[in-house]
Amino acid sequence: MKFLIVAPSWIGDTILAQPLFRRLHERHPGLVLDAFAPAWAAPVLARMSEIRRVIPNPFAHGEFNLAGRWRAGRDLARECYDASIVLPNSWKSALLPFFAGIPQRIGFRGEARRLLLNRIHRLDEQALPQMAQRYALLAEEVGATEPAPLAAPHLATDPESVRATLASLGLDAAKPPIAFCPGAEYGPAKRWPAKHFAALARRLAEADFSVWLVGSAKDAPVGAEIERLSGGAARNLCGRTDLGQAIDLLSCARLAVSNDSGLMHVAAALDRPLVALYGSSSTAYTPPLSKRARLLTLGLDCSPCFRRECPLGHFKCLNDLLPDRVFDEIRGALS
Secondary structure (H helix, E strand, O other): OEEEEEOOOOHHHHHHOHHHHHHHHHHOOOOEEEEEEEHHHHHHHHOOOOOOEEEEEOOOOOOOOHHHHHHHHHHHHOOOOOEEEEOOOOOHHHHHHHHOOOOEEEEEOOOOOOOOOOEEEOOOOOOOOOHHHHHHHOOOOOOOOOOOOOOOOOOOOOHHHHHHHHHHHOOOOOOOEEEEEOOOOOOHHHOOOHHHHHHHHHHHHHOOOEEEEOOOHHHHHHHHHHHHHOOOOEEEOOOOOOHHHHHHHHHHOOEEEEEOOHHHHHHHHOOOOEEEEOOOOOOOOOOOOOOOEEEEOOOOOOOOOOOOOOOOOOOHHHHOOOHHHHHHHHHHHHO
């Protein structure tokens, strides 16, 4: 069997799809599994043993481009895939396997996709609250109501690549590093305040840890603010790495402290102890699939609101989650 995965646009969602990939290999021994994915998610998929190769998705997030999708589908027709699983719920995401003439086109109902998909699953959101469960259900026969038990995601690391990344940044992992992931692409309502990250960095420096700030170029300004507020206790590496190098850095971390973000799921897939900070999002929907993760949320009446900005203007769900509490969780995790 030869399958094509139409992958999600988000890094965290891509990692949460890995239990699906594992289950497909269990059900189809000798399976060849490729992924059609955006360039920014490719380094994550490249480190999954279940994926043979990543086919670049050239379309920007939200871009329609019907003619371009038709051409991409016709190019993929030469690969002669037996089946495709479409993970995004949008109509346009289902066009590619349809244009490629893939015989089995699998996905959930949504956005009038009945003509594009021919193995359509119904989703009971109450029975399957987690995104990873929903993805994994697509490995089963149509009509199944629950997936097989979820396998923990796992990203491979290469010692030579890790050494090269550390050398390129002038880092030494001899002093135990704690990684902070202060970004969250979704919006401010998922970001713990910079002043709290800075206060925590100072406490960790006093305990003889080094602190690395890991994130994308978009996170560089908040990383610089944390570095400044911490008096240099935290080192800002945001924007100085690509995703592959960020994975290398997180693999070295003694522990990671992260907002609900893609890098939170990366740390979990690297089996790092993890303290995950939740504000506007839900611990029930996209939790890290790791027994070493500790999820912190205040459980306020107004949360989770799933908004990018606090609709009440106070951000209490994260402002009131104080550094002392996070420090206590770190001590518990490291003990």
